[in-house]
Amino acid sequence: MPEKVLVTREIPAAGLRPLQDFDLTVLSEAPPERDELLEAARGAAGVLSNVTEGIDAEFMDAAGDGLKVVANMAVGYDNVDVDAADERGIIVTNTPGVLDETTADTAFMLLLAAARRLGESERTLRAGDWEWWGPKLFVGVDVWGKKLGIVGLGRIGQAVARRGKGFGMEILYHNRSRNEDAERAFDARHADLDELLETADFVSVHTPLTDETQHLIGPEELAKMKPTAVLVNTSRGPVVNEEALADALADGRIFAAGLDVYENEPQVHPKLLGLENAVLAPHIGSGSTETRNRMAVLAAENIVAVLSGEEPKTPVGV
Numbered sequence: 001m002p003e004k005v006l007v008t009r010e011i012p013a014a015g016l017r018p019l020q021d022f023d024l025t026v027l028s029e030a031p032p033e034r035d036e037l038l039e040a041a042r043g044a045a046g047v048l049s050n051v052t053e054g055i056d057a058e059f060m061d062a063a064g065d066g067l068k069v070v071a072n073m074a075v076g077y078d079n080v081d082v083d084a085a086d087e088r089g090i091i092v093t094n095t096p097g098v099l100d101e102t103t104a105d106t107a108f109m110l111l112l113a114a115a116r117r118l119g120e121s122e123r124t125l126r127a128g129d130w131e132w133w134g135p136k137l138f139v140g141v142d143v144w145g146k147k148l149g150i151v152g153l154g155r156i157g158q159a160v161a162r163r164g165k166g167f168g169m170e171i172l173y174h175n176r177s178r179n180e181d182a183e184r185a186f187d188a189r190h191a192d193l194d195e196l197l198e199t200a201d202f203v204s205v206h207t208p209l210t211d212e213t214q215h216l217i218g219p220e221e222l223a224k225m226k227p228t229a230v231l232v233n234t235s236r237g238p239v240v241n242e243e244a245l246a247d248a249l250a251d252g253r254i255f256a257a258g259l260d261v262y263e264n265e266p267q268v269h270p271k272l273l274g275l276e277n278a279v280l281a282p283h284i285g286s287g288s289t290e291t292r293n294r295m296a297v298l299a300a301e302n303i304v305a306v307l308s309g310e311e312p313k314t315p316v317g318v
């Protein structure tokens with residue numbers, strides 16, 4: 001009897017192919033209701049999950065003793081209770097390395113759009129309210145040659161640094177530890193968070209969500225930023241205090257923000273929705289066809305490896 005594998009959302013076909021010899025259940029395109037998810041988990045040996053599903057002790061217990069692997073189709077795995085999995089001997093994997101460049105593209109897209117007021121000017125044009133070219137119309141701030149502050153210089157942070165370098169930007173980064181190779185590659189300089197916030201023209205956040213990084217950027221941190229600065233977040237929403245950010249943007253205490261992630265997705269803070277200087281994307285950081293295929297395939301291969309008694313390609317550490 002083939003083992004049961006649950007795929008919690010519709011994923012690219014490329015990711016289903018490696019799983020075709022299993023007893024496969026694929027749920028719907030939209031996130032499943034909790035009851036449906038728990039019911040579908042029953043008896044699964046492998047689960048290919050997405051960031052929208054809470055893979056916690058309750059889920060693991062609903063799946064039962066046969067659950068061996070949870071393969072999260074994302075680099076972030078804050079939706080998975082890794083300690084609960086470890087206690088039950090369940091292997092958790094993620095998809096690092098296959099989405100860095102695409103997510104860095106998203107961060108830079110938001111950075112450019114926020115700096116040059118693309119959202120606001122496009123909304124004006126589409127509304128039929130563009131009346132004339134004007135010397136003062138939709139004037140933004142330059143990106144090239146400015147100082148880019150990267151909070152979290154992991155793989156995605158480094159891909160953003162590379163883009164910044166291409167724009168002639170000076171790179172400053174804040175990380176738990178120094179990365180001398182990256183410093184050489186991007187002429188980057190390590191700084192404490194305060195210095196980075198006080199001096200950077202663009203602050204791009206690339207930390208995972210942990211107890212330490214929850215609300216890492218809050219009212220005090222925003223108060224340190226320049227009034228001309230732009231904040232970009234493509235990591236996880238709760239790393240930034242959304243209410244504080246909305247207030248800072250509304251009061252002109254920073255120039256603009258580009259956000260792909262939110263504290264309570266898919267809800268977006270109502271104050272942010274009303275702000276012209278917030279560019280808001282619906283968590284599309286890794287959203288290219290090529291990258292979503294790579295993520296799906298890697299997640300599936302992790303399931304195949306574990307269920308075949310082999311080492312998974314990309315297990316997460318506890």
Ligand code: DGY
Binds near residue numbers: 077285
């Ligand atoms: C991730 O990989 O963590 C993204 O947020 C989902 O693409």
